[in-house]
Every structure is written in structure tokens, then in C-alpha cells.
Amino acid sequence: MINQTLSLPNTGETTTAPSGYHLLSLNRHMTILIEKQAVIRNVWLFALLVIACVATLSIGTMPISPKEVIAVLFGHGNSMSQFIVADLRLPRLLAALFTGAAFSLAGCLMQTMARNRLATPGIIGIDNAAMAFAVSSIVGMATSIAPSFMALAGAATATALAFGLAGGSGTRGYRFIVAGIGIGAIAGAITQLLLSQVSIDVANSAYPWTVGSLSARDPMMVKILGIGLAFCLVACIFFASQFALMPFSDQVITGLGANIKHIRVIALILCITLTGLAVAVAGPVGLVALVGPEIARVLARYRGIPLISSALTGALVMILADLFGRTVLSPIELPVGIVTAVIGGPYLIWILVRRTSRTSL
């Protein structure tokens, strides 16, 4: 399937892939370029992710051997370990996997679009707005689908507001970020206000979720997030060549025949969907959106847009953070949002400092 060369009968010459790429050619009219480094990177990340998943499923108050975990995953194993792995731990693992990937992918997209590494959905206020809307639905309504859609509505509202307040400068420039920070602060205050108005039991049950936790997840919302994430990943692959143009100036993008407005609208819709649905599951764990893409970028030589790598690193960070929060002070459980903040924050600073110190590379 993968050819380094492709001979064309009508010319004497052969087509060779540009250095650093695989040329996947089905026939003369269907050729796809795949970056070699990206393949290696993503295979490694995927392998690490699988290891982290098995570890998560085996570690806990009732340790289960990795061998037994794998047996359960393939439909074997005794009923006790089946119950613990498949019914107790797997749903939580899936929630961590999906939310981590979704937050990180959304972060990578928005950073690229805004051409600013600070511009993640969490900082633009999308997380907080999604949470405020979702909390209002928990306080007001009892159906389980409602929070997902309310969170989506909140995410869309915050984005639209940030855009409106940024004026002509669009997603580029600091006004978008400053407006977003303001919106996030207001949305956070609304959440607090809503929680202070309800009975202490309702507020208590909603609290872990407002700091970012995987213990309060709803299976329905996890399912919706999974579907949304799959859809967004496919869209990212489909639009990859257009998204790759985003770091260029608007003039260059237009000059190359791409429609900058379409690209931006698509990227924003993906950001809103991913963030809204992920917040509905785990609350605002916005730091994953900063850390995940940053790790992916450090790993990527060509610092284009490592979208798939970002999704993988985000999932990895989320799973490890949740595992850490669950085990380090067991039986006390630390919400994953707090773990990512405590571990992710300094790590992020380290990456930033390290990156600037080797610009001479």
C-alpha cells in the first residue's frame, strides 16, 4: 500500500514523496501524504494510552491483575472482576478518555485559530459558560440529556459573545481573549449564584462537578460525548489540509484559494461541540486544553497542527490525572480538575520556560 515511488507511464520520471512523508497512492488520481513523524508519534502515544487504560482498570481498592483486566475486556474473567472492571471502572475510564481528548483537541484548534497559545476554550470562558448553563438545567430540570445540550448552548453563547465583543478583530488579537476572560468570570459567578439558591443537598452534589470531576458523570452524557468526539475527529481529518493553513495570515490563506471564514466557522463549531459536551461530563477541566496541545507540540517536529496527537495526549493526561487523584490519598478522592491544576500548572510553566530557552535550535 505504501509506496515510496509511484511511476507514471506517460513520463519517464517518478513521483517521490517529499522528505519526511509517506506517499499513499491508490491510483494516479488518489494520493495521500502522511507525515512519517506523526505516524510514529501517534503510534507511541496510542501505545502509552493503552497501557494507561489497563493500569487504570487494574489499580484501585480492589487490585485486579492486568492479565485479568484484559481477559475481562475480551469477555472472559470471573464475575467479580467483571463487575469491578466493566461496571465500575470502565465507565469512569471512558469518561476520562473522552473528556481529555475533547478538551485537548478543542484547545489545539482554538490556539491555532487565534494564533495564540493562551487562547483555549477554558480561558475564553467557554468552559465556565457551558457549566453555568448545565448547572441551571440541573437545578431546574430532571432529564439526563438536558445538561449536554444546555452545556452546548452555553458554549455557543460564550463564543458568540466573545466574538461580538471582540469587534472587527475576530479571533485574532487580544480583545477576543480579554472579552472571553470577562465572560468566563461572569459565567462562573452565575454558577455560584445558582448553587447558593438551591438546597444544600443539590448544591453539594453539583459541587465536585463545578471544580471538574469524573465521579459525577452521567452515562448518557458520556455516550453523547463519545459520539460527538468521533464526529469531530473525522471532521479534523477531513479538513486537515484547510486547518493546516490557519497559522498563515488571512491574505496568504485567501491567496491560496481557501475560504478563511469557512475554515474559522468549522473550527469554532468543533471547539464548541467538544468543549460543551466534555463540560457536561466532567465540568471545566480547562487546563487539559492548555497542557495537552503543548505536549503534542513539543513532540511534533513540524509544529503545524498536531490535532490527533493533541487528542491522544489530552486523553493520556486526563487518565493519569484521574488515576493519581483516585489513588494518592485513597480513600479520599481528589477531583481531577484539581489534580490537573496542581500537576499541569507547573508542568506547563516548565514547558514554556524550556521552549523559550532553546529557540536557537
Next chain:
Amino acid sequence: MTATSLHSKTTSKQTLEIPKLARLSAKKLTLKHDKTSIIESLDVSLPEGKVTAIVGPNGCGKSTLLNGLSRVHSPSSGIVLLDGKDIHSLPSKEVARRLALLPQDTLAPDGITIEELIRFGRHPHQSMLKQWAMDDQQAINYALNAADLDGLKDRLLDTLSGGQRQRAWIAMSIAQETPLLLLDEPTSALDLGHQIEVFELIRHLSRQGKTLAMVVHDLPSACQYSDHIIAMKKGKIITQGSPKDVMTKELVRELYGVECDLIPDPMTGSPILINMKRIRS
């Protein structure tokens, strides 16, 4: 209107197979920033197969005109015609196969190599399922060669000198294989040696049959490296024509408020400005 009579009769026998010459013109073009008119009811047409230099003082609308002609800036009224059709009615990718634009602001992804940058020039020729073909490879090799970047293709863009970087950007436009190329101040940030390097590349492209237009600040360079000069002031074209006909003391005074004398370059005959003095107005 002299421009339309300049339609050259070049045949399609060129070393690189550039599509037939393309005509770019504007009729009654008005371009606004917010509500301020930058250019009002302007008629212009680029002579085919020649290098056109657009000159004028800061803020006269040179770059805006270039953005208008390349469909980056939509007109408030009037029309830009590419081969006789409204440029905004054509699919953007189709336009990008005939017209390339090199803007002043040249942001690029971090950590991109020369070859990767040039490959972006192939975007209008590619699709999701046709990402790499013989013509892409040929165009990139041609562009690398024309811009004299053969040995540098795997170097990171950030590690190059200003002149090399500008040549890499021009190479990206060359790889786009368009008959038309518009450049916004291609030499503004470069030292003398690199300026000449870029101007000579532009000349070379013109000899290959391309139609080029560039915004230039330096009048002597504009005279030396262009076939046609468009002089603009306050959003209007004051005069246009060949450098020898257009470049006069009066024009320099009108454009820049500078008194000077003009002498012909002993080697090339193109005008040189001497004895320059700013006059108070």
C-alpha cells in the same frame, strides 16, 4: 488605458508551462476600510507579461489596491476582472490557480522547512484525495531552482537570512504556477544585496512570461526593475507608463514633496534621483 494596447503576443513556448497569460483589471473600483474610502472609482489594468511597479507615498492606497486586485479586500463598488470575469464570482481555488499574492505580513507556522512552505503553494492544485502528484513535485523543484534554494530545502524557515526567507516566500508563489503574481513590498525589510537578489528573481519570472505587479517604495529600483509604473496619490492614479516617460522631477515633487534632479544611469539608462531636498508645503 494605454495598458490594454500592451497585450503581448507571447506564445505559450516557455521553459515552464505556465497557463496562458491572464488579464487582471479593475473598473470603477472603490475600496473602503470601515467607512473611509481608500480608493475611489479607480480604473486600472496590468500590462500582460510585464513587471508593473506601484509607487506612491505612505497611505496612498497601494497595498489596498493590491489587496483589492487579489480579492482579499472586497470592493464597496466597482469590479475586479480576471480574464474578463468578476473575480469574486469565480471559485477561490480557481482564482488561486491564476493569481498568486505575496503579502507584506509573512507569518508562517513555527518550525516549517523551506520545502514544506513551498508545498503550501500547491494547495490550489490539490484536493483531499489528490495530495501529491507529478506536477506538484515538478512545480516545487522548479520553484526551488528558480529561487536558488536547492541546497536549503530542508532548512527551517526561521534559520534563514531575510533575503533567503523572502526568496522562499516567492518560491511558494512560484510553485502556485500562476500566470499572475502580485507582491506587496517584496524588498522592504531587506538590505541592498538581498533587495537586488529579489528584484532579479522578479525580473527572471517576468522573462518566463509571468505578469507581475509589485508595490515598491524605492523609486530608482522601481524604475530599474519594472516595465510599467503606476504612480498613486490619495487613492488615485496620477500617471502611469514606462519608467522613462513617467519619472519626472514634477512627479517626485507631487508624490513626496521632494525637490530633486534626475539623471540617467550611465549603465542602464534608468532614472536616478540626486540632489534631493524636502520642500515645505
